[in-house]
Amino acid sequence: MAECHPVAFRWVMKAKLKGAKIIHADPRFTRTTAMADVYAPLRAGSDIAFLGGLIRYVLHDERWKSDSFFQDYLVNYTNASTLVDPGFQDTEDLDGEFSGLMDYTGGKPEWPLNGFIGEYERASWGYQREGTAPGKPASGDTTTAFDALIRGLSQSPVRKDPTLEDPRCVFQIVKRHFDRYTPAMVADVTGCAVDTFVKVAQTVLSNSGRDRTTAWAYAVGWTQHTYGPQMIGCCALLQLLLGNIGRPGGGVIALRGHVSIQGSTDIPTLYDNIHGYMVAPSTLKSHATLRDYLKAEAKPTGAWSDMPKFMVSYLKSMYGDAATAANDFGYGWHPRIAGDHSHLPMFVAMAEGRVKGMICVGQNPATSVNASLERTGLRKLEWLVVKDNFLTETATYWNRAPEIANGSIAPADIATEVFFFPSAQVAETEGSFTNTQRLLQWHFKAAQPPADCRSDLWFTYQLGVRLKRLYAGSTETRDEGFQRLTWNFDPDDPATAVVGEPDPRKLLREINGYHSASPLRHLEAASELRDDGSTTCASWIYCGVFPAPDRNLAARKTPDQKGVTGAHLEWGWAWPANRRVLYNRASADLQGKPWSERKRWVWWDGGKWAGHDVPDFPRHKSPDAPADPRASGTDALSGSSPFTLKADGVGWLFVPEGLVDGPLPTHYEPAESPVRNPLYARQTSPVLKYWKREDNLLAAPGDPRFPHVITTYRLTEHYVGGGMSRWSPWLSALQPELFIEMSPELADAHGIVNTGWVRISTPRGSIRAKALVTRRLRPFRIAGKVVHQVGMPWHWGWEGVVTGDVVNNLTALVGDPNVSIHEAKAFVCNVEKG
Amino acid sequence: MAEPMGFFTDTSVCIGCKACETACKAWNQLPAKEGGHPPMSGDSYDNTVRLSGEDWRHVKFIEQFSEDRSAGRWLMMSDVCKHCVNAPCLEVCPTGAIIRTEFDTVVIQTDACNGCRLCITACPFGVIDVNPVSKTAEKCTLCYDRLQVGMQPACAQACPTASIQFGPIAQLKATATARLSQLQAQGEKQASLYGADDKMLGGLNSFYLLLDEPGVYGLPVDPKMPTRNLFWGSVSSVAAAVVLGVVGLFGFRERRAVDESDADA
Amino acid sequence: MKAMPMPDTFFTASPHWGWLIVFYFFIGGIAGAAFFLSALLHLFGRAADRPVVRTGYLVALSGVIVSAILLVVDLSRPLRFWHMLIQSNTGWPMFKAWSPMSVGSWAFALFGVFTALAALGAWAEIRAPASPLRRLANGLPGKAIAVLGGSSGVFVAGYTGVMLSVTNRPLWGDSSVLGGLFLSSAASGAAAVLVLATTWRGRRDATSLEWLQRVDRGALMLKGVLLVAVVVSLGAAAQVLVGIWGVALAAVLIGGVLVPLLMRRGRWSIPERPMMVASALLVLAGGFLLRVVVIFSSESVYVMGAGVHGP
């Protein structure tokens, strides 16, 4: 955190000065460790074992078992008491597998690149339900067209055992599941000494409860694994057990890596989502019509029962007046995905010649995962557009890449037509970024960009204008949707803007939403959304950021007064509804009172919910309001169900749906590991994604040719592939050369000296770096054998003020099955002098 | 006159991010070291290596680990000009380029400096060096220009963890003393303040909280004024001159004696 | 893991005083001391000493010119050399009595003036024997210039060592005897130059040479004593001399001091010419090497990161 988010770490240090304890779990002793009270060194990729150990420790803790806070939170705010389908079998029963594992058979022949090595049939992971569904209630008005559809989705109530005694209840399953994660097992898997582990467990426990909260922060060290989402889920499970979710100072905090990576997830330039976390219509699902889509994706209860409103308003943002109830609001024009079109399979597709053109804006795949393979893909393109601040490696893969420099490939053999459009920098454009806390902040334009430099908006807008022109005369049905796509963001006063630049405020208006009949009447909150087409809103979660043409709330710059407890609600705007802590209803007890004075955040003041934050709960729903099993939406949930985005209103210890690799986190080894999985016969996740190719081979477990664990990371001084920072002489001078960090023990064994050259190789590639020999790295003892671990920052490439080999030449296209994130934080390599 | 202002650098909260180094460069428009590509030093994460005419802030990294890693820490410290109350550089500067400002800080007027580099030899902390662009001796000005309009120095403003604190010296000393007691109460027995009292060169207007001996951080234990040697140095010189004069005069006498004996012969 | 205890001077930075300064210290010292010796001969010597006196003044002038060039060129901003004497932003004179460089700058400037005048007199003596200049040179004004130039010359020869002592650099700031050492070394060097100049021109100004030999011997003995005194006074900082620089300093002591002294042991009359020349050359080489050692041994200590790296 100190390394990659130093300013966020400011608050950690402030807490430390007030007595907070900082624990750092990391394979390397980093600048964060230097500030920590407790350091838990872990072998890269073993975190689920560590977290699992903590879960077991908590479940066996006497205070935890007897403290009414933990028990109230557990029983009422989580699904601990819910009974799970009798058909469910755990990894404990099946030695590392869950029930339902089968060969992968899915996918369309048109898109065979999904990468699955297996899949789960997940029906047995669901809840047990009472009798039959309540059916479609006659009561209640049906004011909206899709109301009946939503009501028709309702299911019979789940079975619960509030005593948590039933062996099929979530709590008992969780308890059994983590029982083998003993401190000794944790030490054997992670390499972390038992006493250190116990110290961490005790510190976390003693700092959780009514008066205290523990926060966990993570970055891609947790996500970039073939079980990355499970890692986060495991932490969430622990935090739910400790009552640390929805409360001030608690949470599982994602330290995301890019300025608006949150925004680009919310407003997804991601294949599998459309705005506001609605799944992209897919050929693999029952998504033929809008109603089919909503039936498959909406929920009868909780906030997702409003999905028809979100979706119809989104379609209106696409097709405008052409989207009508009569034509399914243009749903038929909307493209469907055919499987996994994420980064990794797309580059496989590219290397196979399936992809002809690419537009790359502010990203640098030429130095990304298995970079040699990605460059192979780039060479197969017919055309490539790179729009960036500086000439990136992706812009010059055809004349300056290592394989060109060493003569193995000639530029003449690369048929790609390449375009480079220089970008305006941040202070030369205006717009909003969404930070890692979901906070939107507007940046204003201070200066004109030089020469040909233009905003990214300009490029996309002008490309659209031209394509609109090219397709204007088409009579093909497949072009109809595009012809209907609304595309007018010209500034009202063109004199003030650079020629051709669209007005970012008009885009923000479309994101925020407006009344379809009068675009100048902006929507003020998502509750105004309608499913009849009368509202246009691209992103329901961003609805409210721009409530009036003269009120851009993202541009607010008014902090709270010093010394006043608050959430700085007048600084920028956070989705949803300017709420700063999600699920903050959980900061109050069942009666709506703060769990403690010290941890006051949101409370029931007798008539409404109030607090330092925008309450994440229906404003006037009393804490003792009972659940109405016959209602839909949040009305179906009780006044003590804080997790309103969940259909059952509680936090999930056991995840009955949404994950494809298991309802509970389980330790698997990374796809490449020097050891056998000490916990189960299953070495790796049985459903991980792997794209087998000659240029994407994996080392077998324990392969003696690649004995060391390697992890990659960022340094404070540089940024991602270096496309921005390595062009800055100031930053370049701070970390001028690529290095590999290794322990003196490993260096001595190979005759490697500090600052001497090292050759690092994996089955995918081989690179050189200078050695940084340091005791900050240490050999681990894992499963009875000594395992060395090395680390490499991945900021270098062949462009920039300082250059160096591409570390991602070493990594593999191997991914997690839920979100296809790759595994660059734990793989294996060999090192030798040279 | 304005109140004396300075830095208190609490190394115990320094995360070694080098924001101070870059913020300093950005505000003072200093060139990058060696055009931005110096060789990797191999000395932990430090590639700035030392303070100089173009690096007015320098974050030091000290790795202290036992062989079995049972004990280990990584100390970091952002070094800068100490703005000594009795400033050796100011004392020796033969052009008057170095001045003491109304904030009790020490500033080199680059338009007056002719690059004799005597100040470099005088500084006990190795702070000053010639800036390759201006070709004059340069160092931290404590953002004199910003101070004059009531702004904070760029480094202190940028520092994410408030390791670098800026303010009136009296206030900083109170903060430092309180922080020291807190650390000592937490068992940091080796923690100490460096340059906070007036024993060291009359007091350092940029003083430190250290977690180990000064030498570990590359700081002199007892920095002195160079003029401490002026008296005895001059005496040795004068004495030698006297001896040589006497030898010369005796030489004439001896020569006369020899001549006379020659004449006698 | 603890850093070795280091003398405080080791934490300082290098002023990048290199060969230009070594040559200045060597040449400037000889120039100052040559004038000083010549002034002594001028004031207290005989008519027979006049050729050597004239040679000395001319040597001093040459030395001053070369030194001035060296000094100005060594500045990072040479065109601002005058800032040493005039405050650039007020126009007032610039003088700090406690800064050896400030005082040295004035002394050097004055020495330059006196040297020029003395050299002019010497020139007149040879080239324009009839001119009034010659009378002035041989008369009271000449004596006055000899006194003033001799004093400023001895200052120039000695202040450089004091200046090094008035720093915080390794070795330099660790000893306050460098002023005396540099002065004695300059005196022996100047005597050697005058001996060489005299013999090289084929003159056998026996009486002057004999006096020079006596002065040289005294200066060398003083130099030897002060050299040892410097090393002793260094204390812990003597570790800069561990290794090559210590060997070089020993070479100065042996080759540049003891051997030349031994070469004249028992010979109270003028030594044979080759021996005299050899001895003078050794003294000069020793004097030069001394400055090389003093400057560069100090430079060999450098700070990197938080650590000090020895020679």
Added chain:
Amino acid sequence: MSLTRREFLQATLAGGGTALGSLIGLGVSLAPAIARAQTLRIANARVTPSVCPYCSVGCATLVHTIGGEIVNIEGDPRSPLSEGTLCPKGAAIYQLHKNPNRATRVLHRAPGAATWKEVDAEWALDRVAALFKKTRDESFVERFADGTVANHTTAIFSLGGAILDNEWNHLQQKLMRGLGVVAIENQARI
């Protein structure tokens, strides 16, 4: 401070050789403070609030411009997130803008060529649009073999977005989805 100064003078006086010096320094003195008049280089600058474009913390910055030229960028002390602080990258944002290494021309590399050519932006945009249309038209799939509606092309890949404005992300995904491009990705996944 006057006390400290006095102590300083006493110390100097006690310093032997220096004592004399203190008394005879001509026109210079160590002790008194000199206020040197100087102009702040952002004194007349226009200040524009902005946000650091690096990581996801969202530190607020202030951009100083004089005559439309950026002269300085530093932290905005008002921000409750960052309170004026920045990391080294944030502190170097100035060099993202003012940098001789900055690419400022539209470049085109013809198939098989070994070098770039500077081209007109309008020409380049027209050319990209034409290539885009060609690829889309050649690869568009309305229905799969099994009859499922696809309405897409997988032959065009849109990559990037995590370092860009929300407004751009909206515009890009709208254009791409509007045209049937489904392979839309950014750094969030890798």
